[in-house]
Amino acid sequence: MKIEHFVAQSEGTWRSMRSSHSLAFQQFEEVLSEIHIKKVTPEEPEVIELLKSSAKQDCIPVSPFTMEWKAESDWESDDPSAVASGCCLLVPIPASTERGVILRSLGYAEAQEAISNYQFLSDGTFVLSTKYGQSLAEERIWFVSKHVRCRSSVIRTSEGSGVLQTSFASEVRQLTE
Amino acid sequence: MKIEHFVAQSEGTWRSMRSSHSLAFQQFEEVLSEIHIKKVTPEEPEVIELLKSSAKQDCIPVSPFTMEWKAESDWESDDPSAVASGCCLLVPIPASTERGVILRSLGYAEAQEAISNYQFLSDGTFVLSTKYGQSLAEERIWFVSKHVRCRSSVIRTSEGSGVLQTSFASEVRQLTE
Numbered sequence: 054m055k056i057e058h059f060v061a062q063s064e065g066t067w068r069s070m071r072s073s074h075s076l077a078f079q080q081f082e083e084v085l086s087e088i089h090i091k092k093v094t095p096e097e098p099e100v101i102e103l104l105k106s107s108a109k110q111d112c113i114p115v116s117p118f119t120m121e122w123k124a125e126s127d128w129e130s131d132d133p134s135a136v137a138s139g140c141c142l143l144v145p146i147p148a149s150t151e152r153g154v155i156l157r158s159l160g161y162a163e164a165q166e167a168i169s170n171y172q173f174l175s176d177g178t179f180v181l182s183t184k185y186g187q188s189l190a191e192e193r194i195w196f197v198s199k200h201v202r203c204r205s206s207v208i209r210t211s212e213g214s215g216v217l218q219t220s221f222a223s224e225v226r227q228l229t230e
Numbered sequence: 231m232k233i234e235h236f237v238a239q240s241e242g243t244w245r246s247m248r249s250s251h252s253l254a255f256q257q258f259e260e261v262l263s264e265i266h267i268k269k270v271t272p273e274e275p276e277v278i279e280l281l282k283s284s285a286k287q288d289c290i291p292v293s294p295f296t297m298e299w300k301a302e303s304d305w306e307s308d309d310p311s312a313v314a315s316g317c318c319l320l321v322p323i324p325a326s327t328e329r330g331v332i333l334r335s336l337g338y339a340e341a342q343e344a345i346s347n348y349q350f351l352s353d354g355t356f357v358l359s360t361k362y363g364q365s366l367a368e369e370r371i372w373f374v375s376k377h378v379r380c381r382s383s384v385i386r387t388s389e390g391s392g393v394l395q396t397s398f399a400s401e402v403r404q405l406t407e
Contacts, residue, residue, distance in 0.1 A: 068256075070251040070253070070256060070258065072249030072251070072258060072260070072398060074247040074249070074400040076247070076378070076400060076402055079245075079247060079262065081247065081249060081260045083249070083258045083260075174351045174352050174353050174355065175351050175352035176351050176357070178351065180353070191374070197368070197384045197386070197393055197396075198386070198393060201253070201384075201393045203382060203384065203396060205380060205382060205398060207374045207378075207380065209374070209375070216374055216375060216378045216402075219374075219380060219398075219400040221249060221396075221398030223251040223253060223393075223396040225253055225393075
């Protein structure tokens with residue numbers, strides 16, 4: 054199962070450099086952060102709870118994991134609602150080797166529970182699409198080496214095809230001695 | 231032919247927001263620029279010259295084009311060799327619908343003639359790989375709507391898998407009245 058492999062590759066602590074582009078205002082924003090990705094067991098009460106609240110209790114989750122992040126600097130942000138740290142539970146439910154859905158306890162574009170569709174492109178790039186109330190987000194993650202991955206996102210309005218914001222993160226695995 | 235379609239989609243004037251990440255030093259750099267992409271005819275002397283100098287004079291080019299760029303600001307650059315403007319001729323030679331090579335009069339990672347391999351991923355993402363003397367560059371371009379495209383790059387050392395620099399550009403088509 055590709056998603057299992059992807060989660061296993063992603064596990065660990067990552068140092069992230071992230072740039073976001075606000076297209077309408079041509080504004081840049083830069084954030085340095087640390088990200089922890091950790092597998093949890095499918096029997097975890099939080100996993101069962103999230104399956105239930107998404108009416109997916111009859112589905113079989115594969116490689117659920119948590120993602121924790123902590124920003125170290127956000128010196129150019131002028132958005133007071135920017136969240137400096139947080140934690141999110143992600144529960145993949147594959148439909149096939151290439152695609153499926155991921156339940157998220159916290160969305161990426163909006164802070165609410167969300168269900169994302171995922172698929173793997175022909176070169177292994179992981180693409181995640183999420184529909185929120187006001188917006189659509191597409192995220193892509195690809196490994197450029199074992200310890201370096203790239204992550205991009207595009208957020209657009211759910212009505213029409215206006216692109217609001219893009220972002221790009223370069224993530225380097227922190228190796229512990 | 232996919233490359234024809236891709237070049238046709240790319241033609242025009244783009245306003246680009248570009249961030250680059252220097253991974254070793256955790257440095258960000260931001261550049262606003264304008265990019266002009268324009269098809270040229272295969273009979274153009276520059277196209278014939280580039281085919282010859284690459285020993286590809288017997289190959290049939292498809293949709294050759296020029297890319298011109300001009301930076302409007304580069305306020306965080308501390309690299310005196312950063313080029314603020316330039317022009318590059320690109321000559322695609324498809325091997326199949328999905329892949330081929332592109333001759334470049336000027337490389338991306340190093341300022342010299344270069345031959346890139348290209349391929350299209352399953353969702354249409356265009357991936358370009360170039361081997362230079364000292365480095366390997368991978369660029370990806372994908373359209374998020376008709377008038378917005380994203381472009382990422384990863385530059386690594388040609389010996390070993392050290393990733394030196396990544397970049398990401400959000401490009402919005404400038405519509406002329």
